[in-house]
Amino acid sequence: MSSNASFTPPSLLLSTIGLSLATFMQVLDTTIANVALPTISGNLGVSSEQGTWVITSFAVSNAIALPLTGWLSRRFGEVKLFIWATILFVLASFLCGISTSMPELVGFRVLQGMVAGPLYPMTQTLLIAVYPPAKRGMALALLAMVTVVAPIAGPILGGWITDSYSWPWIFFINVPIGVFAAMVVRQQLKARPVVISRQPMDYVGLLTLIIGVGALQVILDKGNDLDWFESNFIVIGAVISAIALSVFVIWEMTDKHPVVNLRLFAYRNFRIGTIVLVLGYAGFFGINLILPQWLQTQMGYTATWAGLAVAPIGILPVLMSPFVGKYANKVDLRLLAGLAFLAIGLSCFMRAGFTNEVDFQHIAMVQLFMGIGVALFFMPTLSILMSDLPPSQIADGAGLATFLRTLGGSFAASLTTWIWIRRADQHHAYLSESITTFDPATRDTLSTLGGAGSRAYAQLDQVLTSQAYMLSTVDYFTLLGWGFMGLMLLVWLAKPPFAAKAGPAAAGH
Incomplete structure (x- = not known):
């Protein structure tokens, strides 16, 4: 596939940095906007629900572009595709940053998601190509580390940039990173042999x-x-x-x-593994979307502090990933995946016990605990779904699973926000109906707020809104907790053995 023997250690290092930076940039963009959504929505004059279009537009277009990666790489060459995807991603990021309305921003996020589609698959492919076989595991472990670190950095970086500068800079930050990555990869891989074929589209x-x-x-x-x-x-x-x-x-x-090989669902483990991967990731995505919004809109957190509160979810995956990769095949992978869903489900039940008085430390500790589940989720699930595919179908299986996972995250963003806001409206209506000025407790509350004037009623409504969103958050995490308990049982429908038939394909998530 490549003449990796010609790559010297400095060249390998530079190639790895360039390729990894592009992936870091793309994965970062899936989470960096989460904590900035309230600010973006406010600045562009749209509701919180409409603000989620910033997330869903990127995810849907990214998912649709993924199945095209194989055809594009065969048509134009892997290195050229990577470089052009990176350059166009930089351009789309700049256009997102200068957007002045929500339709503009959503349109440019669609473009950004489409051109980002090939970045991760091409990074994985090129790393495998340039590293000698004995060191490919190390290269893929590094890539896996990047995909874990980027979602951690996203909320923190997004919050800090939003508070310290302005939200457009969460997109402008991609410009120097992307330009540097494209230049380095072009310089280091320009001599790599290119094989082009014209397969029907x-x-x-x-x-x-x-x-x-x-x-x-x-x-x-x-x-x-x-x-x-x-x-x-x-x-x-x-x-x-x-x-x-x-x-x-x-x-x-x-x-x-x-363009998408649906025949792969005839394989039992692929079918079961893909279902639990998509549903598990959708739940994980929903948590990362709702929690920062709740902290900022109802708990008074700044974007920076909201990012810091949710970031501990990535600490244990960084520490545990090397050990999970090394020792996972020594135990039943269904057990590891089941433990992952158990840990994530328990973390949801912990959040269902939150009140408006919950402190930063408690929120962060629950996020830290959920990290156990995240660390055990991706690798076992991906290994299970790949385990019964023929070697010739591994690449198609990896692409289809990634496509559906990305699509699941997009749908989860829309449904999660809708459920959260709708339940809050229902709770607000119920709480409002139960309040009457003839109630002594209500009169005492109004007196505390300054009498029965319009200002006091407005403050009372704010209290009711805060309680309504708290109750909605409790409902959401309770439902999600039981959903993960269901996935913990569902994964046992897969049948061993789960030995990988091709290592590289199962590496990405």
Whole structure:
């Protein structure tokens, strides 16, 4: 595949830095905006629910672009694809930073997500190519470390930048990193042999995928604002999505060169592993989205402190990942995955016990505990879903799993925000109905707030809103906790043995 013998240690080091920086930049962008959402929403004059479009637009377009990576790399070459994807990512990041309205920002985030699609797969492929076989495990371990560290750095960096400068800088920061990464990789890998082939493109599959998934995401994002199926727009969108996705599934099952190989679901472990991966990641993504928003909008945290509160989730994965990778195959992988879901589920139940008086230390400690589950989640789950695939199908399996995982995160962002806000509205209505000026406790509260004037009623409404969102947060984490308990049982439907048939493919997450 490559003449890795020609790479000297300095060249390997520079290549690794350039490739890893691009992946770090791309993974960072999946979380760096989370803590900035309240600020972005406020500055652009949209609701918190509409603010999540900043997250979902990136995730959906990124997911749709992933299946194209293999075709693009064969058509243009791996190094050229990586460099151009990095350059276009830098351009899209700059355009995001200069956006002055939510439609502009969402449009440029769609572009950013699309061009980011090839970055992680190409980083993994090129690292495997330039390292000698004996050292590829080390290279992939480093890449795995980058993908763990970036989500930790995202909330902290995003919070600090938002508080110290302004939210556009969470996008501008990609410009120097991306330019440096592209220059280094071009310099170090320009002499690498390029093999180009013209494989047919599945245009029907790609078009129906874009229409079906795009329409579904629009429904999820706009449904609450338009009162769901009371709106003709939502009904038409649902019909378009259903037809497009139905055609997509039928076409992909019969086409010789499908853009997404759905036939892989015939394999039991791939089917079970992918389900638990997608649902588990969706829950994980939802936690990382809701927690910073709740801390900032209801608990009075700044973006920086919200980032610091959620960041401990990444400490134990960094420390445990090398040991999990080394010793995981000595135990039943279903046990490790089950323990992961148990730990994450228990952390959800812990959060369901939060009140408005919960302190920073308690929040951070629960995040730290959840890190145990995160450390045990990805590697065992990926190994299980790859375990019964033929070697020739490993690459397709890795791509399909990554595509569905990314899509699951996007859908989770929309559904999580909708559930959280809707439950808060329901709790607020219930609490408001239970309050009357004839109640002595209400009169005492109004007296404490300064009498029965409009200002006192406004302050009382703020108290009710805070309590409503607290109750909604409790409901959400209780539901999520039971969901993870279900995944803990579901993973046992997979059948051993789980020995990997091809190491590299299972490395990414």
